[in-house]
Structures are given as structure tokens and as C-alpha cells.
Amino acid sequence: MVTLTINGTRVQAEEGSTVLEVARFYGFDIPTICYHDELTPYGACRLCMVEVDDGRRTRLVASCLYPVKEGIKVRTHTERVINGRKLLLELLLARCPNSKTLQDLASKMGLEKVRFKMENENCILCGLCVRMCAEQMGSGAIGFVGRGQKREVVTPFREASEICRNCGACMFICPVVELQCRGVKSPGELCNSCLVFTPQCLEKYGNVMCTLESCGACVEKEEK
């Protein structure tokens, strides 16, 4: 066991665990996109960045990969971290404005405006599907090709994969395609309904109408 502090609280953790695991265990909320409990951490979305002081220097690290060490001081919500996360989310939303996962995160973080030119992509290249397919489904039918702006997830040679069993796990885990935000009126607008959530539909219908995680999209947005 090692002892560390998270946001000033002394906590104990098992050696070999990551800062993200420990922080979440103790109830500290760190946003993530490319992370999943049952998959190998990938460290690509960088939303889980936290400040770690290891006694020599303070630096930003990806908490999903950073192993806990004796005596380190972790701060999950410093100004530098929050500003960075917000700008990063802004970039992601500019790429995939209709992802409910991203829209919800925006509401949670209080992001209300995207300053970049909007695109309408369906993939944020988080790699969850690739790892899901390989690690949990034992298949490896999809993977990344290309570099930089040309990077995408495809089957080998873009042909129907022989080892794909059409299990749908890739779609299940996808944070963009599976959950499209229904609240957005025009492409690129931030919904922010969750931010001003007063579930009027409850008064009207007795329960929330949608089958998805309640997002408040059915609610008329209050004037701010």
C-alpha cells in the first residue's frame, strides 16, 4: 500500500493502481472519454489530466496511466487543468457536435460556446471500439489506419472483415455514434439542457419520456 494525497485528502492505495482508479474509488470526479474500466488505458483523450507533485516538480499527467507513488500530491481540479479540459472539450465538440457524451460533459463543465468552425464527424478516434473488439471480444476486426488528420478506424483494407461476428460491441461502447444528442436544434449548437435541467416532462407525463439516460433534451431551454 502507498499513501498519497488527492486534493489535500490523504488516501491509501494499492501499488500498481493508477491515479484515476484511486481518485474515482474515493469519489473524486475526473472526466474521461477514451477510458473504460475493463479496457487497457490508452491515454489519448487527455481529459483525465491532473497535476501531480512528486516532490521534485509539479507536472500534468494523464491520470488513467500514471501509477500511484508514495507521497505524491495529486490535484484534480486546478485552474490549469480545468481551463485545459474545457478547451479540449471545445475542440472535441467542434469535431463531433452531436455526441451526447460530449454535450453532457460540456454541460457539466459549464462550457457554453464553441469558438471553432464546426465539423460534423461521427468519430472522435478514442479507440474504445478497437480495444473492445480486441480485448473483450477477442477478435481484432477493426483498427486504426492513417496518421494525423487522415487517421480513422476501419477493417483491414476496408473490406468486410472475416473475423467480425457482427456482435455490435463496438457500437455499444462508442461515445459518439451510439448516443446522438437529441437536444441540439441546429448542427453545432451546444444544447446545455442538462445545465438548466428542470424536468418539466415529469409534471406533464409523470415520468421522463426517453429511454436513454435522462438528459433533459425534451425540456425547453430556459432563457439565460
Place this chain on the structure above:
Amino acid sequence: MKKIRSRGHLEEIRRKLLERKESEKRCITISSGTCGRVRDSQKVVEAIYDSVKKHGAGDKVCVRVTGCHGFCQVAPIVVIYPDGIFYQRVKAKDAEDIITKTILNNRIVNRLLYVDPTTEEKIVYEKDVPFFRKQMRLLLGNNRFVDPTKLEDYIAVEGYKALCKVLFEMKPEEVIEEIKKSGLRGRGGAGFPTGVKWESCRKAEGDIRYVVCNADEGDPGAYMDRSLLEGNPHSIIEGMIIGAYAIGAHDGYIYVRYEYPLAIENTRIALDQAREYGLLGKNILDSGFDFDIKIAMGGGAFVCGESTALMASIEGKMGEPRAKYIHTVERGLWNKPTNLNNVKTWANVPLIINNGADWYSKIGTEKSKGTGIFSLVGKINNTGLVEIPMGTPLRQIIYDIGGGIPGSKKFKAVQTGGPSGGCIPEKLLDLPVDFEKLTEAGSMMGSGGMIVMDENTCMVDMARYFLDFLADESCGKCFPCREGIKRMLEIVVDITKGRAKEEDLGLLQELAEMVKDFSLCGLGKTAPNPVLSTLRYFRDEYGAHVRDKKCPAGICKDLIEYFILEDKCTGCGACLKLCPQQAIQGEPKKLHIIDPTKCIRCGICRDACPYESIMVK
């Protein structure tokens, strides 16, 4: 030469080689690295061989074909030793004169001499050329004396002497101690102390260890690793064997880009020879130590110069970095402890062992020891590779060695460290070049590229160029680097097209800082440097683009206009004939006028005008 059996045998070979050299006739040395070959050095070599044969001069002179000497501006270079007569820009047709005049009759061929651009004096001897005189060529110097395809040449310049010393006189720990004491720091750019790295790798848990040489040099305008591998591959191999012995590794890799065919060829020849002569393989020089090196070729991805991406690439995976919270010296190639160093770092090792850590640590500054090799390119008179002690001021590199800016233009800035580095403005020209000082100035040492820019360079356009390069070369794994660089490029392109608003500058700065903080690997963390450093030193220029919609350097096409000076135009019609858009009108012998709506700002008219009457505003 047969297999070298022992240390004594190697020394005996060296003695014989040196004896032969002492009594030897004159030697014509022809530089035929990549820079020479693009100017037909191979034809020069052929012509010289033919000429020697024709005149029966074979008993008076020998011919040596070497790698790049460093002064690429005037390649191919022919130097005649031992006198050191220096001929530059030699062509095949000059071979006759060199043999008949200089070799047979001891006369100098005047037209092949180097002319100092500042004093306009003709210089006869290599040692007097200002470009060489002010350098300290510890690593590059041997390129002149070594035919990279001949092991004997390397042995004659004390080659593999350090290896013998290490294998037979030193314990691995002593080697590490020596390297630590020398203060050698990684030449790949980050400047991590080499000895400390070796020690961590030696102490790391595991039965198998690897050493890797990083020759995946991809910065625009930097080519010193190529030059070393092409010109003197054995110096790197020797360094790697010594490192492997110190660390306890038995396998090594040289990761070199596919785009360096000559470097690959020469390295392969050198490795084969070393193996043949018993300097690689089982039981090296009968010391009981086994070590061998393989070549791994890169596919041309810039990101594969990053250590973890490089290792993934060797493993046959996609060249993508991973987080290094567990260092590669503990878990690197195939999850085994791996020590990766740059070409120049490895080449420094035999020097340190031969001359001692004390000697080495006297060169350079307090924290940066030894020499640094920089490739001086761009708007500079003497393009080439420059090796100077760390701490040499930039001004000395650019003016004394580089010969200043061509065409009496004004110096504006120098970009050090390639796309990961930053630009350094004129007011910091007296900055001593070492790891710390460059970082403080917002740039970095990087692999050592130095791109000199004159007053006709637009700094916004320069930032755009590097962002464009990085947007293409980002691997795309982590979000801040992939999306952030793309958006920074978008904003900078807007600025160069005059579409940007004042608040875009703030957003650009914000983005740059986030990408620097949040990216996964060194590529992303340093990618904003060109933007941040130009914003820091040339904010006015950004302001001019954004507010006044003007490009002060006259580069950004959407913000400039070509016009003809009334008093200078003679109406000769030279511009009118060449304009691809028919945008110029005018009667012969009368003032011509450019129609800005038709003009595409190609600049052909300006180049064509014999009276310099066409200007940019």
C-alpha cells in the same frame, strides 16, 4: 585483412596502417555524401580515377572518396592531403586540371579556389577557410579522413581504440562513471544526461537489454545525423558497442529513415565489415563479450523519432508514442529495458573514452558539455554543418562561420530545433547556444537545425509552414495534438489571409498553451513552440496582419499588392510578356500598370523587371 583476433592484433594492424600512411604519397579526397552526389560528385570521382590512370599518376597519388565534409554550400569538395589544398564546386571536367597541374606539376588551379564572400580573397588551404577555421570539429572532422566503406581508414584514425580500452581495462560501472563524469547529454534534443540513462538501464530489472541508435532525423533542414552515418558509420557502431558493454546489452538496433539510402548503405557495409573482422558478433576481440546490431528502417513518419513510437515501429506496430510514466530504460523494446540514444550521442562516446572525461568536460559550458553540431541553412552565405563548443554565441555561428546573410539583407530571426523549436530574434543574437539558454528563450536545442531568416521572411507565414508540417506529421493518437494543431493552423491560415479577428490571437495563444500542457508525447508538447515564440517576439507582425490587413514582409499573398514605380518603369514590356494572368497593361516605352484584380501575386514580374521598378505594398 582477416578477422581481428585480439587487442594486440588490432594494434598491430593500426601500426602497419599508420606506417603505410606516413610513407604514403599524396591523397586526393573527394566529398561524396548526399550533398556532393546531388552535384555529380560521383562523376568527379570517376573522372579523377580516369585521369590518374591516363597520366600514370597512380604511384604519386591515391584517391579517397569520403562522406560530407560539412561545407555543403560548395560541395563537391576536393582536398589534397597532406598539404590541404582546397578545391570547391569541382566538376568532372576539372579532374584533368587537378591531376596535370596540382598533382604532376604542383600548381594551384585558381578557378577552383574558394573565395571568401566578405573579403573576396582567394583561399588555398582548407585550414584557412573561415567556415572551418572557427569550428571545433571533434565528431565531423574525421569525415575527411575516412572512406566510410573502408574499416582500415577508421582504424587509422584511432578507431576501435576506445573499444579495446573499455573491453580490456574497464568494468561496465567504470564506463558509466566516466560518461557521467564527462557531462555528456543526449544529443537528440532533450539533453538528458547520458551516463544517468545508461545507469538506470543497467540497473533495470530484466535479463535481456537493448541499445538503440535513433537516426530517424526528420526535421526540415536538419541533416547532421545523416552526414555522420554516411561519412563515419564506424564511430557510431563503436559507441554503441561500448554502450552495450556498459549496460549489459547484447542486441542493438540502428533505426534509420528509409529516405536516407546512402546512410543505410554505408551503415550496412560498415556493420558487415565489423562483423567480418570480429568487432561485432560473438566474443568481440576475444574479450568474451557478445553484441550485434541490426538496421531497422523507418517509413518516413516524423513521430517515429520519438523514443516510444520508434520502439513500436521496430516491433512492427504502428509508430505511435505511449505515455512514458514507466521509462523506456525499464520497459522499452518488447517491454525489455532499452537504452536509446541519438547518433551524435553515440559518436561522442569513443571520444570521451579515448581522451578522458576531464578533457571532455572542459569543452562547453557549465551544464552543457562538448560540442554541438548544427545544420546551418536558410538565408545564409555558408550553408553546411557546423560543429562548435556548446556556449558559442549565435552571432558567431551566423556571421563568423555562416558568413552572414546573402545579398546585404537584414537578419531577422533564426529557427533552432526544427518544428519543435522556436525562433530567436535579432536582439538575442548574443545568446550562448546551450540546452538551458535556448529553452529559456522559448526555443530548444532539438536535433540541431538552424534555419536563418532574413527581413523578407514573414514570421506568421513561417509559423504556418511549421504547423502545416506538424499537422501532417502528428500521429493523431492524442486529441490535443491532433485537433489542437489542426485548429491552430486554421487560425494562422486565417491570419495570413486577412480573415482573422483580434480575439483569434488570444484563442491561438490559449490553444498553443493547452496543446503544450496536455499532449501525450514530445511532438505535441513542443508543436506550439513556433507559434508561441513568434507570438512572443513578433507580436507586432501578427497585429499588422490582423488589424491592418498587411504583411510587412510582403509574403502573404492575400495581403499584398504589386505595383509599378512611375519614375523607374521604362515601358520595356519585360513584365507584360511574362505575366501569366495578362494583368499588366501598357504601351511600349510608356508606364505599365498592374491590374490588382487580375494579379495572382506570383512575383514573376518583379523578378523579370531589369529596373527594379516593381514593388510590393
